[in-house]
Amino acid sequence: MLVLSRKKGESIIIQDQIELTILSVEGDTVKVGIKAPKHIDIFRQEVYLSIKEANKESAVAPTQVNLAALMERLKAGQ
Known part of the structure; x- marks a missing residue:
């Protein structure tokens, strides 16, 4: 497993198609935004x-x- 540290507003890109963005961190909860092609189920x-x-x-x-x-x-x- 790859482990990366990110701060609010920072992103991770997966194979030029999927972008994960940290939207907020509140206590133990992290909100993640995901941009991906419509044919990819999430x-x-x-x-x-x-x-x-x-x-x-x-x-x-x-x-x-x-x-x-x-x-x-x-x-x-x-």
């Missing part, structure tokens, strides 16, 4: 993990049901 970690888990759950159950239904249809069509 999430807080807890939201990202929740989305990832929901996608994992929805990918497992319906796939098994859909495969079983598809096999039934294929057998019926023969």
Whole structure:
């Protein structure tokens, strides 16, 4: 992990496309502004993990049901 120190108003640039700017520091809270292309998704970690888990759950159950239904249809069509 790269660790950088920044002050309020200072920025970090990532690959000419993403700019992180420190907007404010209040106690233990740091506000960060992010400029990035619209095609790049940006999430807080807890939201990202929740989305990832929901996608994992929805990918497992319906796939098994859909495969079983598809096999039934294929057998019926023969």
